[in-house]
Amino acid sequence: MQTVIAKIVEWGKELPYWEQVALDQIISGEEFTEDTYQTLLQLLLEDEGLADKSCTRSVPRFYQLASAPVTDGCKTRLKKISNLKNVNALAENQVLTFNPALTVVYGENGSGKSGYARVLGSAGFTRGDREVLPDITKPNPSKATSTAEIEIVSNDVEHTIQHRIDRPCPQLSSFYVFDSTSVQAHMSGKNEFSFSPAGLSYLKQLSEATDQVRSRLAKKVTDCCQPCEYVDVFQGDSEVSQIIATLSPKTDLNRLKTLATLSDIEKRRRNELAIEIASAALDKVKEQIEKLNKHIQALENLAAQLSQADELLSDVHIDEINQTILHYERCQRAVNLLDKNHFQNDQLPDVGTPNWQRFLEAARDWSNEKVENKYPQEGDPCLLCQQPLSKEASQLILQMWEYLKGDAQLALVESGKSLNKDQQALNSLGLFRMELELPLLYQVIADYNPQLEKEIEALIAGYQTRLTTITKALSEVQPCKCSPLDAACLDGLKKLIDDLKQRLKAIEETDVQERVDRLENEKRELDHRFLLGSLFEKIKEHVEKLKWAQAARTIGGTTHHITTKHNQLFKDLVTDEYIRLFEQTLKDMGRPLKVKISTPGQKGKTLRQIILEASADANARPDKVLSEGEKRAVALADFLTEVELDSTSNGIILDDPVTSLDLEWRETIAKMLVGKSKDRQVIIFTHDLPFLYYLKSFAEKDEIPLSTHWIKRSGDDGRPGYVYLDNSPALERDYRKATKAREMHSKALQADAALQEYLLSDGFGALRTSYEAFIIFDILNEVVMRFSERVSFGRLSEIYWEPSIVEDVIESCERLSRLLEGHLHSDALGAVKPKPADLLREIEHFEDLQKRLRKLKNQAGKKP
Numbered sequence: 001m002q003t004v005i006a007k008i009v010e011w012g013k014e015l016p017y018w019e020q021v022a023l024d025q026i027i028s029g030e031e032f033t034e035d036t037y038q039t040l041l042q043l044l045l046e047d048e049g050l051a052d053k054s055c056t057r058s059v060p061r062f063y064q065l066a067s068a069p070v071t072d073g074c075k076t077r078l079k080k081i082s083n084l085k086n087v088n089a090l091a092e093n094q095v096l097t098f099n100p101a102l103t104v105v106y107g108e109n110g111s112g113k114s115g116y117a118r119v120l121g122s123a124g125f126t127r128g129d130r131e132v133l134p135d136i137t138k139p140n141p142s143k144a145t146s147t148a149e150i151e152i153v154s155n156d157v158e159h160t161i162q163h164r165i166d167r168p169c170p171q172l173s174s175f176y177v178f179d180s181t182s183v184q185a186h187m188s189g190k191n192e193f194s195f196s197p198a199g200l201s202y203l204k205q206l207s208e209a210t211d212q213v214r215s216r217l218a219k220k221v222t223d224c225c226q227p228c229e230y231v232d233v234f235q236g237d238s239e240v241s242q243i244i245a246t247l248s249p250k251t252d253l254n255r256l257k258t259l260a261t262l263s264d265i266e267k268r269r270r271n272e273l274a275i276e277i278a279s280a281a282l283d284k285v286k287e288q289i290e291k292l293n294k295h296i297q298a299l300e301n302l303a304a305q306l307s308q309a310d311e312l313l314s315d316v317h318i319d320e321i322n323q324t325i326l327h328y329e330r331c332q333r334a335v336n337l338l339d340k341n342h343f344q345n346d347q348l349p350d351v352g353t354p355n356w357q358r359f360l361e362a363a364r365d366w367s368n369e370k371v372e373n374k375y376p377q378e379g380d381p382c383l384l385c386q387q388p389l390s391k392e393a394s395q396l397i398l399q400m401w402e403y404l405k406g407d408a409q410l411a412l413v414e415s416g417k418s419l420n421k422d423q424q425a426l427n428s429l430g431l432f433r434m435e436l437e438l439p440l441l442y443q444v445i446a447d448y449n450p451q452l453e454k455e456i457e458a459l460i461a462g463y464q465t466r467l468t469t470i471t472k473a474l475s476e477v478q479p480c481k482c483s484p485l486d487a488a489c490l491d492g493l494k495k496l497i498d499d500l501k502q503r504l505k506a507i508e509e510t511d512v513q514e515r516v517d518r519l520e521n522e523k524r525e526l527d528h529r530f531l532l533g534s535l536f537e538k539i540k541e542h543v544e545k546l547k548w549a550q551a552a553r554t555i556g557g558t559t560h561h562i563t564t565k566h567n568q569l570f571k572d573l574v575t576d577e578y579i580r581l582f583e584q585t586l587k588d589m590g591r592p593l594k595v596k597i598s599t600p601g602q603k604g605k606t607l608r609q610i611i612l613e614a615s616a617d618a619n620a621r622p623d624k625v626l627s628e629g630e631k632r633a634v635a636l637a638d639f640l641t642e643v644e645l646d647s648t649s650n651g652i653i654l655d656d657p658v659t660s661l662d663l664e665w666r667e668t669i670a671k672m673l674v675g676k677s678k679d680r681q682v683i684i685f686t687h688d689l690p691f692l693y694y695l696k697s698f699a700e701k702d703e704i705p706l707s708t709h710w711i712k713r714s715g716d717d718g719r720p721g722y723v724y725l726d727n728s729p730a731l732e733r734d735y736r737k738a739t740k741a742r743e744m745h746s747k748a749l750q751a752d753a754a755l756q757e758y759l760l761s762d763g764f765g766a767l768r769t770s771y772e773a774f775i776i777f778d779i780l781n782e783v784v785m786r787f788s789e790r791v792s793f794g795r796l797s798e799i800y801w802e803p804s805i806v807e808d809v810i811e812s813c814e815r816l817s818r819l820l821e822g823h824l825h826s827d828a829l830g831a832v833k834p835k836p837a838d839l840l841r842e843i844e845h846f847e848d849l850q851k852r853l854r855k856l857k858n859q860a861g862k863k864p
Contacts, residue, residue, distance in 0.1 A: 006646060008202060009062055011565055017057060018043035019210060024060035026205045032212075040213045041220070048555045050548055064168035076174060076650040077681050079151040079158065081116065086134045086144040087165070088115040090721030091714065097725060099707035100153075102677040104695050105685045106728040107711035112720030113685045116711070117179060117655035119148050120683070122165045124175035124653060127182050127639075132165045175681075176643045179655035183635040203566040207559040214556045221552050224545040230535055238521075240528035244539070249550040251543045259529050260536040265448050266526060273523040277516055292504040295444050299497050302441050303490070305431040306459070310487050312425055313466045321470060322479040324418045329477065331412035360400050423474045426467060431460065448496055455489035581644050585637040589668055628660040636669065640676070651681035658691050670694035677704050692728065724762075735773040738843045740766035745843065748836045756836070763839045764819040767846060771813050774846075778853055779806070800862045805853050812849070816842065 012023050018040050025036065045051035082095040090112050096105065107113035118132045134144050146165035150172070151158060163169050234241035240259055243251065262270070311317065363383055367375040376394040381387065389397070434441075438460070446453040462485045473480035506518065532539070626634065636657055643649050654673070658666045670691055676682050677699075686692055692708070699706040708728040713720045727740070744763030748756045776782060781795045819834050 006648075007569055008565075012060075012062060016044070016047045018047050018213070019206065020060045020062075022209045022213075023202065023206050024062045026202050026209065027062045032209060037209075037212050037216055040209070041216050044213060044217065044556060045552070048551070050551055050555070064170055076152055076154040076171065078120075078172075078175070078651060078683065079153050081119065081148055081150050083147075083149040084116075084119065084721070085147045087119055087146050087148065088112070088133055088721070089719055090115045091717075091719045094721055094723040095725070096709060096711075096723050097707065098681070098683055099705050100681060101705040102674060102695075102699055103681075103683045103707045103709070104692060104728070105683070105709045105711060106687070106689075106692055107685070108687050108713075110720060111687075111711045111713050112722075113687070113711040114179070114655055115721060117177070117653060117685045119146075119163075119165065120150075120172075120175065120653050121177035121179065121655075123150060123161075123163050123169035123172040124177045124651075125173055126177035126179070174646070174648050174650040175653055176639065176646075176649055176651070177653045177655075178636065178639045178657055180659065182639060183632055203562050203569075207562045210556075210559060210562070217552060217556050221549045224549040224552075228539070228542050230539060230542075233535070234528050234531065236524050236528075238525050238528040240525070240532050244532075247539070247543055247546065249543070249547040251546075253540055253543055256532070256536065256539065256543075260533040262526065262529060262533065264450055266529075270523065270526040270530065273519050273526070277519045277523065288507055289504060292500055292507070296497060296500050296504065298437075298441055298444060299493065299500070302434075302456075303493050303497065305429075305434065306456075306490055306493070309429055309431045309460075309463045310490060312429060313463050313470070313485075315482075315484070318466070318470060318480070318482055321422050321474070324415060324422065325473065325477055325479050328412070328415040328419060331415050364401055419474055419477070423471070426471060426474075429467065432464065432467065445493075445496070448500075449492070452489055452492045452496065455486075456493060459485065459487060459489055578641065578645065582637060582641040585641050585644070586634075588672055589633060589637060589665075629662065629665065632658075632660050633665060633669075640672075643676075643680075649680060651683065652676065653683045653685075655685040656687060657684065658686070658688055663690055666691045667694045671698050674698040674702055674704055678702075735766065735770045736777055738767055738770050738846050741770060741839065741843050741846075745836055745839045748839065757833060760834050760836065760839055761820060764816050764834070764842070767839070767842055768813060768816040768820065770846060771809055771816070774850065775809065778850065779809070798862050800853070800857045800860055802853065802856055805849065805856070808849055812842070812845065 008023075012020055015023065021043055022040055025032065030036075042051060042054055046053050077100045078098040080095055080097040084090050084092060084094065096116055097103075105113055105116070115132075122132050132146055134146055148163050148165070150161040150163050150169070152161065152171060153159075154171070159171065161169060161171055228244070228247050231244055234244050243256060243259075367383060376389055376397045378391045378394045379388050380394065382389055382393075442453050442457060445456060462483070466482050466485070469480050469482055507515075640652075643652055652673075657673075658669055661669065666688065671694070673682055673684060674695060684695065686695075696706065696708070698704075707726065710724040710727045711720070712722050712724065714722050741763045744759050744766060748759040748763065751759055776784075779799070779801075781799045783793075783795045783799065784791055819838070
């Protein structure tokens with residue numbers, strides 16, 4: 001389950017963009033002005049496709065909220081953080097890695113570990129202090145940018161984030177961070193519901209803001225529905241006047257555009273009609289009929305020739321010819337491949353003879369009868385020697401089978417016939433035998449439609465080019481490619497023929513008066529269309545407003561979805577589930593304190609308050625009554641409850657979570673946090689050695705993968721933040737062998753003088769720790785363990801006490817102490833710098849001492 005603000009952010013991403021911007025303005029606390037509402041109205045119209053986009057749309061800022069969750073189902077793990085720049089005074093060029101399950105980073109106070117925790121807190125979600133101070137030792141630290149490289153693995157894909165401390169990091173928003181500054185935030189007074197329950201008021205404000213936008217939308221719709229002012233311009237009955245009188249959102253603007261556009265023929269016709277109406281002479285009718293008949297006949301012949309050419313020179317037919325050519329080529333290759341001479345070699349000199357062919361036929365027939373699978377396949381046995389066939393041998397036999405079929409040559413012949421048939425069809429085209437007729441036809445078409453004449457002339461030229469290209473392809477048996485042709489003018493030619501036939505029929509069937517009436521109606525239609533052409537854009541604008549208004553009446557929605565979300569969050573997340581999880585967390589911590597959660601309503605908000613369940617003052621605040629340890633425990637319970645509510649949380653990061661808690665609580669919380677690492681990544685920064693011990697013990701017991709690192713302050717430059725990976729104190733079992741010391745010895749051999757001294761010091765320290773582990777595990781047989789409450793009485797019987805061994809351990813530890821950086825040495829001894837050979841000698845002495853004790857135990861019958 002997620003936090004309120006996380007759910008609002010996730011829900012908000014699904015809102016229309018205009019509502020996202022409104023929500024962003026609300027969350028940012030910005031004032032709503034008339035300009036704001038007009039901007040939101042513009043975005044609403046853009047969302048619905050009722051307005052052009054006015055600007056580039058930026059991602060709303062609320063996407064970057066730290067509480068916004070990573071996409072549901074996305075498993076993200078921190079891999080490492082490195083290359084910190086200008087963060088406190090932390091040493092640069094350090095790398096801190098993280099285990100996918102559990103990582104513990106140990107460091108004393110002032111070592112720099114909290115600096116790393118703060119960087120992660122600035123990237124993740126925390127109720128504590130996000131501020132990360134720059135390195136004040138550098139000039140103008142306030143102007144320097146604090147940065148870090150954070151590597152993550154998300155759904156098994158690695159990513160590197162160049163994180164700026166002052167900016168959100170959405171990829172890590174699912175990591176929750178707890179530190180000392182978080183305690184007060186989780187405890188003080190009336191915390192707004194987790195998860196910024198103010199988010200619920202955001203939804204109320206969103207309802208109000210969107211209603212304001214809807215009211216402005218309604219006014220805009222009303223303004224667009226005024227009557228058209230051009231109705232009275234078109235006097236008389238015509239198609240145009242009828243459409244203008246009934247303008248509505250359903251008016252066909254494409255039809256109006258067609259009516260408003262007069263062709264050259266129609267323009268000339270409009271001018272001719274006045275003369276025809278005035279004369280209406282019968283003696284001209286016969287001449288017009290004869291002329292129209294000749295034109296119609298010539299154009300129909302041209303149309304037939306063009307249709308034939310379009311069929312034989314179309315893209316489809318060209319593709320078919322190319323397929324035939326390709327088929328011919330494949331057949332030719334097959335014939336060449338299956339030529340019997342193809343099988344000729346020195347071992348088979350009789351290839352092609354009747355005996356050879358009968359041999360092939362017998363082998364094929366026998367294989368078909370005896371072999372279940374299709375024969376031959378690679379690996380099948382040879383019919384004679386029964387040896388497995390190679391790929392080449394199986395292919396050779398298959399080719400012999402094909403040779404016996406004899407189909408390839410027949411296919412080649414048939415393919416050649418298809419090519420000849422295509423060439424004959426092209427030779428039959430009559431269009432290109434009309435060289436003398438075409439100029440006259442072009443002139444006839446130009447008299448009626450000049451643009452159509454140009455298009456047909458270009459089409460015929462294109463057909464000629466295609467004919468030449470295809471003929472060459474057929475002769476050379478090579479596929480061809482032709483440029484595209486636009487044959488739309490064929491429809492224009494057919495329409496011209498139909499128009500001329502209708503005109504001819506009208507002349508033949510009407511008397512003079514009827515013809516005059518028809519001509520006047522025809523002229524009115526053309527006059528109205530001409531007038532429509534001059535007013536079209538204004539009429540189009542009016543119709544588009546009507547259409548826009550009709551569409552706009554259905555957009556904007558209501559506030560129902562906002563109210564529903566508010567109530568759902570209040571019931572499912574804010575009250576029931578939070579209280580249940582908080583109580584369960586306190587129980588798991590083994591401290592069922594008399595604390596409860598109250599959720600009083602206040603001015604439309606649901607607030608969460610942690611109060612004492614039974615007290616003289618029923619409203620006593622826990623931060624005034626509880627001890628410091630109890631406060632931290634309750635705050636930690638609040639924090640873990642918040643994490644559990646968010647099912648998309650990928651990890652928790654805790655900085656010194658058990659400060660002020662006693663050993664029993666430290667053990668309980670360590671167990672709880674190790675358990676949390678089974679479901680999500682857990683990273684803990686601590687200076688508490690017992691807490692570190694408990695974490696390691698529970699992780700070992702539960703078989704949880706654990707990485708431990710040590711952050712120190714350097715003795716050379718005094719800077720904090722030096723990271724020592726896979727290293728930490730109080731891990732006795734890790735030091736039962738001199739592995740750490742040998743590792744430091746190997747590194748020292750390759751290091752320069754300054755670093756070598758530092759590594760050797762660490763090596764002597766690691767070896768001294770191995771002596772401590774030797775005392776605990778080998779000499780005292782784990783009877784008493786550091787930070788453990790129990791004494792193992794049963795192990796006392798297996799202790800073997802050898803004074804010489806004990807004396808040697810004391811002398812060796814004293815000798816090593818003189819070589820450690822942490823001790824004050826005499827002037828004489830301080831001038832002598834240890835060498836790698838000194839460390840190696842001490843390591844070998846320690847290992848010999850271990851062997852001596854094991855041998856003595858074996859001789860005494862003790863368990864080694």
